Amino acid sequence: MATVETTTTSSSILAALNSGGSASMSASTTDDIQNRFLTLLVAQLENQDPLNPLDNTEITNQLAQMSTVRGIEQLNAQLTSLVESMGEAQAVQASALIGNTVLVPGANLALASGEAFGGVKLASAADQVTVTIFDSTGKAIQTQTLGANEAGNLLFTWDGSSSSGTAATDGAYSFKVAATNGGVSVAAEPLQLGTVSALTRNTSGSFLLDLGSLGKFNFSDVQQVF
Numbered sequence: 001m002a003t004v005e006t007t008t009t010s011s012s013i014l015a016a017l018n019s020g021g022s023a024s025m026s027a028s029t030t031d032d033i034q035n036r037f038l039t040l041l042v043a044q045l046e047n048q049d050p051l052n053p054l055d056n057t058e059i060t061n062q063l064a065q066m067s068t069v070r071g072i073e074q075l076n077a078q079l080t081s082l083v084e085s086m087g088e089a090q091a092v093q094a095s096a097l098i099g100n101t102v103l104v105p106g107a108n109l110a111l112a113s114g115e116a117f118g119g120v121k122l123a124s125a126a127d128q129v130t131v132t133i134f135d136s137t138g139k140a141i142q143t144q145t146l147g148a149n150e151a152g153n154l155l156f157t158w159d160g161s162s163s164s165g166t167a168a169t170d171g172a173y174s175f176k177v178a179a180t181n182g183g184v185s186v187a188a189e190p191l192q193l194g195t196v197s198a199l200t201r202n203t204s205g206s207f208l209l210d211l212g213s214l215g216k217f218n219f220s221d222v223q224q225v226f
């Protein structure tokens with residue numbers, strides 16, 4: 001009786017799985033790959049050379065790798081479901097902000113009926129905080145000293161008066177902030193106020209808050225809600 005010999009090692013099983021080409025592999029699921037692997041393994045065991053049997057340790061390692069691949073696929077599916085759930089929860093939270101005024105990064109200042117509001121985010125405590133307001137041409141028209149403040153967010157108001165004593169017209173303005181502590185500069189970020197008019201979904205699937213002319217912002221950009 002003739003003996004069928006094979007020189008194929010267990011590592012060649014994985015190579016055989018790729019023999020169908022990248023196109024077929026891309027269309028295969030983990031179950032398909034696992035079934036093909038087991039089919040090839042059984043065929044190899046049935047046709048192995050009795051004088052040169054397969055290495056049990058190597059076969060065990062290959063089976064462990066297949067289990068790992070399946071486990072990773074299941075984990076990815078669970079993570080995808082979790083991300084979708086988080087996105088839905090974020091949408092519910094963000095929708096509650098529609099119509100509310102929020103404080104977000106930016107240096108725009110809207111003067112209406114002789115009143116404008118802005119904010120400053122201090123990285124650390126400062127003994128001197130200064131806000132300079134500019135008109136649409138970039139000309140400085142007013143400077144306010146906000147004094148000493150702790151780290152965090154602080155709000156300021158502007159009544160529309162200029163440094164010359166004249167009243168500025170309603171419209172769009174901008175501002176810059178500067179802060180020091182003991183003569184050393186402190187990081188200070190300007191914050192602007194805007195009203196959430198709508199929600200939009202970006203390409204990554206998360207939601208953005210639409211603040212009209214101020215632009216769109218991530219939910220995490222909101223520093224305060226009014």
